[in-house]
Amino acid sequence: MTGATIDHMVSVTVFLGAILLFISLFNQTIQTAIIYQRHRYLATKCSDLLDSMLLNPGEPIEWGKGNSTPTSFGLQDPEFTQYRLSPFSLMRLQSLTGTPFTYPRTGVTYSNLSMGFGNFLFVPYTTAINYSTASRLVGTNNTYGFQLSITPIVTVSIEETHAANPLTLTIKVAGAGFPLSNSEISYCFLKVNEKGGNNNPSYVSLFGTTYADDKGSAVVSIQNVNTDTAYAFIAYAHISGLVGTGYHERVSDDKQYVLPLIDSFGDKRVLLVHSYNVHDFGPPESSVFFNATFVLLTEDFTLREMPMENSTGKLGKVVYGQGTDKQWSNVTIPTYNPGILIVTYQSNNEYGVVLMPWGISSMAFPISFGISPTEAEWVTTDARQVIVGGIAYQAKLALWSLQGSQVIS
Amino acid sequence: MMRTVEILLVVMIITSAFIVASLFAVLPSPRQVSPINLRRLALTTLQTLDVDYDLSATMFKNATDDPAWGQLQIALSACLPPNIVYNLTVYEVQSGQTQLYKPIKSISNAESLGVSSDSSSYLVASSNVTFSAVPEKIGEHGEGGTLYILNCSDANGWWITGYTAPSLVQDLNNLLSPYFQTTIMIQNTTQLAQILNGTSIQNEALKNAVVINTFGEAVPIPSGYYASTNVGYDSGQNSYARYCHTLGQRVRQYNWTWVSIVGYPLYYVSNKGLFPDEQNDWGIYGMRSVGPAGLNAFFRGLDNQAYSYNSNWITDSRGVVYLSSQVLYDCNYYGIYPSPYHTATRALPTSILSTYHLNVTTYVFSPTSGWIPGAVYRNAVSGGLLALGLTRTPDIRLTALGLLCDYKPRIYRSDYTTSGTSRLVVLQLGQVGGI
Numbered sequence: 001m002t003g004a005t006i007d008h009m010v011s012v013t014v015f016l017g018a019i020l021l022f023i024s025l026f027n028q029t030i031q032t033a034i035i036y037q038r039h040r041y042l043a044t045k046c047s048d049l050l051d052s053m054l055l056n057p058g059e060p061i062e063w064g065k066g067n068s069t070p071t072s073f074g075l076q077d078p079e080f081t082q083y084r085l086s087p088f089s090l091m092r093l094q095s096l097t098g099t100p101f102t103y104p105r106t107g108v109t110y111s112n113l114s115m116g117f118g119n120f121l122f123v124p125y126t127t128a129i130n131y132s133t134a135s136r137l138v139g140t141n142n143t144y145g146f147q148l149s150i151t152p153i154v155t156v157s158i159e160e161t162h163a164a165n166p167l168t169l170t171i172k173v174a175g176a177g178f179p180l181s182n183s184e185i186s187y188c189f190l191k192v193n194e195k196g197g198n199n200n201p202s203y204v205s206l207f208g209t210t211y212a213d214d215k216g217s218a219v220v221s222i223q224n225v226n227t228d229t230a231y232a233f234i235a236y237a238h239i240s241g242l243v244g245t246g247y248h249e250r251v252s253d254d255k256q257y258v259l260p261l262i263d264s265f266g267d268k269r270v271l272l273v274h275s276y277n278v279h280d281f282g283p284p285e286s287s288v289f290f291n292a293t294f295v296l297l298t299e300d301f302t303l304r305e306m307p308m309e310n311s312t313g314k315l316g317k318v319v320y321g322q323g324t325d326k327q328w329s330n331v332t333i334p335t336y337n338p339g340i341l342i343v344t345y346q347s348n349n350e351y352g353v354v355l356m357p358w359g360i361s362s363m364a365f366p367i368s369f370g371i372s373p374t375e376a377e378w379v380t381t382d383a384r385q386v387i388v389g390g391i392a393y394q395a396k397l398a399l400w401s402l403q404g405s406q407v408i409s
Numbered sequence: 410m411m412r413t414v415e416i417l418l419v420v421m422i423i424t425s426a427f428i429v430a431s432l433f434a435v436l437p438s439p440r441q442v443s444p445i446n447l448r449r450l451a452l453t454t455l456q457t458l459d460v461d462y463d464l465s466a467t468m469f470k471n472a473t474d475d476p477a478w479g480q481l482q483i484a485l486s487a488c489l490p491p492n493i494v495y496n497l498t499v500y501e502v503q504s505g506q507t508q509l510y511k512p513i514k515s516i517s518n519a520e521s522l523g524v525s526s527d528s529s530s531y532l533v534a535s536s537n538v539t540f541s542a543v544p545e546k547i548g549e550h551g552e553g554g555t556l557y558i559l560n561c562s563d564a565n566g567w568w569i570t571g572y573t574a575p576s577l578v579q580d581l582n583n584l585l586s587p588y589f590q591t592t593i594m595i596q597n598t599t600q601l602a603q604i605l606n607g608t609s610i611q612n613e614a615l616k617n618a619v620v621i622n623t624f625g626e627a628v629p630i631p632s633g634y635y636a637s638t639n640v641g642y643d644s645g646q647n648s649y650a651r652y653c654h655t656l657g658q659r660v661r662q663y664n665w666t667w668v669s670i671v672g673y674p675l676y677y678v679s680n681k682g683l684f685p686d687e688q689n690d691w692g693i694y695g696m697r698s699v700g701p702a703g704l705n706a707f708f709r710g711l712d713n714q715a716y717s718y719n720s721n722w723i724t725d726s727r728g729v730v731y732l733s734s735q736v737l738y739d740c741n742y743y744g745i746y747p748s749p750y751h752t753a754t755r756a757l758p759t760s761i762l763s764t765y766h767l768n769v770t771t772y773v774f775s776p777t778s779g780w781i782p783g784a785v786y787r788n789a790v791s792g793g794l795l796a797l798g799l800t801r802t803p804d805i806r807l808t809a810l811g812l813l814c815d816y817k818p819r820i821y822r823s824d825y826t827t828s829g830t831s832r833l834v835v836l837q838l839g840q841v842g843g844i
Contacts, residue, residue: 003410011412018420025427029434036436047446060731061749078749081741083453153457153488175487182480240477240484241463299461382446385453385488387460392488 038401043380046399049138050382053148054083054395058137064089065336066266067127073137077388087338087359087389090150091121092265093369094128103261105277105327110261115365118232118249118354122261131370146399147370153385153392154180154244154364156237163250167225171210171218173237173244176394179216183239184209188295188303189222192230192344192351200291200315201346203353207302212237228252230351232342234363236301242392243301245364251352258290258318258345260331260356268333270341270356276320277327288347289317292331296339297362297390306334338362338389361389376400444840447527450493451836455531458484465533468499468832472514482516492842494519500833502532510833522839531834545818546590553617553664554590557604558582561597564629564679565695568672568801577623577670577805584745584809588818589619598680602631605659619812620660621668625803627677627689627696628656628703636683646718649678650702657710661792666785667707668795668812671803673724673755675703711792712765724755724798730782733772739814747806753782755798766790771815773797773807783807785815 058074060066064086077086091113098112101122110122135141155174162168171187173180189206212218225231232249251257261271274288292314295303308314308331316329333341338359345352357363373379383396458464458481467477485495496517500510548554560578569577578594586592591613595601600610609615622628630652635641641652653675660667669675678684681695689696705719730753732740740746751774759779761767766789773783773795787793795811797803 007410007412011416014413015416015419018416018423022423022427026430029431032436033434040437043444047449051449082456175484176490178483178486180487181483183483239487240467240480241458241460242484242488243460382449383490384449385457387457390460392457392460394488 039378039380042378042399042401043382045144046380046397047382049140049144049146049399050148050384050395050397052138053397054085054384054386057086058089064092064265067264069129069133070137073129073134083384083386083395085150085386085388085393085395087361088265088336090360090367090388091123091262091357092127092129093134093148093367094123094125094130096131096147096368096370096372100125103273103277105273108261113360113365113367115363117254118251118352119247119363119365120260120354120356121360121365122259124262127262127265134369143402144399145371145373145376145402146397147368147373149366149368149396149398150360150386150388150393151366151396152244152364153394154237154242156185156235156244156246156364158233158235158246158248160248160250161219162221163227165224165226167222167229167231169220169222169233169248171212171220171235171237171246173212173216173218173246175242175244180212180237180239180242180244181214181216183212183216183237183242184301185212185218185235185237186301186303187220187233187235189220190232190234190342190344190353191222191225192346192353194229194349194351195346198287198289198317199346200289200317201344201351202291203293203342203344205305230344230353232353232355234303234340234355236297236303238301243390245297245362245391247355247363249353249355251350253347253350253352256286256288256347256350257352258288258343258354260341260343260354263330268336270331270333271328272316272318272331272343273328274318274320277318286348287317287319288345290329290343290345291315292341292343294333294335294339294341294358296335296337303340306339308332308334333358359389361391361393364391364393370398373398373400444525447493447838447840448529450489451495451527451529451838452531454485454488454838455529455834455836457488459531459533462536464531464834466536468533468834469535469537472499478514478516482518485516486518489838492840494522494839494841496522496837498835498837500835501829502831502833513832519839519841522837523841526837526839528835528837531836533832533834535830535832537830541822543821544587545821547588547619547816547818548590548614548617551617553614553619555613555615555618556585556589556592557618557620558592558594559601559620559622559624559629560594561601561624561629563597563681563695564624565627565681565693566624566679567627567677567689567691567693567696568625569623569670569803570801572802574623577803580805581621581623581809584806585812588813588816590614598629598631601629602633602635605631605635605656607663615663617664619666619668621670621808623670624679625670625801626672626674627679628653628675630678630680630683632680632683636680643716643718646702648699648702648718649697650699650706650718650720651716652678653699653703654706654710654716657707657792658713659710660707660794661711661713661788661790664791664793666787666793666795666812666815668808670797670805670808671799671801673701673704673798674794674796675707676700678703707794708761708765708767711788711794712767713790714765723761724757725780726754727756727777727780727782728752730756730774730777730799733775735771736773736810736814739810742820743810743813745806745810745813747804747810751782751804751807752800753780753798754800756780756782757784757796757798762786767794771811773811773814783811785811 056074059072061078
């Protein structure tokens with residue numbers, strides 16, 4: 001009798017222990033499978049969301065060219081089909097990476113999409129589309145977080161290898177994984193003429209074409225340029241449908257300069273302000289005289305100047321301080337075709353040139369939009385090759401769930 | 410002791426079950442769980458390379474020694490991420506052969522594409538070939554198929570500023586006649602009366618026809634019967650709104666689709682002989698104002714309701730309006746590209762749908778909170794109206810698009826597989842590195 005009882009107790013104990021062990025083992029397998037399934041779902045959602053953003057222009061379809069907030073979010077260029085994005089819709093996205101700043105004279109805060117000194121792009125927060133708006137419009141608010149990165153596929157880097165006459169510039173062209181050997185490079189060299197006094201600076205432009213070698217490198221020599229000449233150099237590289245752009249400037253004064261701030265997309269109006277007004281450092285400084293011009297990229301990859309009337313504000317000066325002089329000037333871009341606003345300036349016989357893309361593609365500016373996936377449990381990404389204003393870009397979307405480890409259906 | 414042995418047997422069975430289940434429940438690798446969509450990446454890469462038709466041009470170059478192939482390989486390597494390997498194969502599309510696709514060139518940057526890969530195909534056409542497109546004729550497989558375009562020389566138009574009716578007629582004929590079995594220009598109001606009487610002009614099918622009024626807000630009115638009291642003229646109100654009612658009845662009777670190209674439909678009636686000394690209040694002689702009563706009477710006639718004079722203004726100004734998604738899609742199909750947005754000052758209210766038993770079969774413009782800027786309305790029994798309530802000047806392409814979107818004639822394009830004219834490009838991508 002005692003033996004039977006012990007047998008019974010041992011068997012029950014072993015049985016219960018085994019059952020618990022196997023339940024935990026099965027449970028672990030099932031949990032792993034569920035997590036895998038959820039990640040798989042997230043990857044599918046990421047692909048769908050990316051297509052949804054890239055394959056519809058939003059509503060109104062030309063929202064990138066106005067100041068209003070869209071009622072439906074999409075980045076496709078309404079004039080095309082497939083994966084061609086609007087360079088203006090992209091310009092209206094609030095940058096994730098750039099440090100925003102407030103222009104103290106007007107109190108307007110700007111989203112900073114600039115690519116270093118001389119290559120400026122500032123969009124007012126009042127017209128830039130922020131993440132929460134976009135997230136609400138695509139239906140991911142409170143459920144998913146995302147970050148959309150649009151980066152140019154072709155990188156054109158320009159380096160000054162000989163500063164004195166003749167100026168020598170080395171151009172390197174590379175793609176995402178390979179140099180663009182033997183690519184054709186069209187360039188525009190824009191030299192600021194030194195006129196002195198209280199004059200608006202003038203400039204001369206030089207256009208040319210060269211080819212990259214097997215390593216994707218090319219050298220361009222420009223005559224009659226000395227070490228203190230201010231200039232801008234813009235290059236377009238293209239091969240077999242791939243197009244990329246790069247730029248380089250040299251200035252003799254990088255403290256007093258003109259800063260272009262987009263004021264209105266609908267009116268195509270840009271504010272030109274004195275740099276001291278933005279940074280607000282130091283005592284009052286002298287006026288900065290400027291000469292603005294607008295160039296377009298043509299189908300044969302050359303730049304063509306688009307005439308601007310004087311009434312558009314192409315010539316003028318900006319001052320620092322509170323005097324009766326204008327603290328800023330307005331310039332009106334004559335078109336909605338993507339191009340580059342080139343502003344040459346001089347102050348106290350110091351010269352320089354700054355560039356601003358009108359349409360993000362004309363200077364191949366990248367944009368990163370969304371929020372950071374820090375602390376996300378799992379981030380999935382997907383990518384597409386897209387065309388923005390004729391320039392090849394890669395659009396990459398990172399997506400993650402905001403609802404912890406719950407399965408979202 | 411037996412129970413312990415039995416339990417041990419049970420444990421062995423469960424262990425076996427777990428091992429067997431684990432063997433079958435193989436979890437996918439991380440790459441399979443969250444993969445890059447290689448198919449889409451391949452397609453968008455091909456589209457990127459063909460943005461200026463460079464890819465199409467390269468495909469037809471000499472496959473053995475043309476440097477364009479080398480450039481294509483450089484571009485492919487440059488635009489794909491370093492961890493992506495590719496194989497691009499070009500096929501000649503043959504016709505009448507047992508082998509439809511014949512490989513002619515293949516370029517790759519790796520011997521193998523790894524364990525998993527995906528591909529997209531892209532058809533390119535030679536720039537030396539012209540393809541033809543044959544449209545399906547409306548009415549080809551049913552009734553109707555006649556397009557009447559009013560070109561009455563004895564009437565004047567209004568709100569067709571900058572155009573004349575004959576110039577609009579010509580444009581409409583060019584745009585639409587390929588899609589209809591018969592296109593007839595109604596040259597005068599006598600011919601208009603003839604078709605209103607149910608008599609065809611050239612033995613064409615009169616029923617189920619489309620009638621386009623190119624006179625804008627005015628409509629030609631035949632003299633005689635159709636201008637007589639209680640048929641075209643309301644002597645009590647001294648108005649020709651009665652004619653619009655009769656017109657609506659005829660549209661219903663013959664199941665026509667009446668087309669108003671701009672502005673307030675049927676706002677004036679015009680006949681130079683009938684109204685030689687009358688003008689439309691804006692100095693255009695041969696025309697007489699009917700006002701909003703014309704459209705109201707037309708709707709009543711279309712719905713087989715008895716005539717009653719109603720001069721209530723029913724349209725509204727809705728500002729900028731946008732083409733509907735359906736029309737935007739069809740722009741590509743039919744190759745007609747008007748501006749995607751216009752100004753609507755004569756949008757019709759949605760209340761007419763219930764009042765006159767109408768259904769909207771095609772929205773030309775997206776409706777805006779209770780108002781329809783442009784659409785095709787069809788009565789529940791018979792007859793229809795395409796009304797574009799835009800401000801002047803008319804864009805005749807919108808009329809064409811509205812009709813094509815509603816009737817949806819297909820376009821039979823020439824065979825793209827004709828030998829030597831098309832090549833199929835297949836880009837296969839694989840991922841290397843990682844697990």
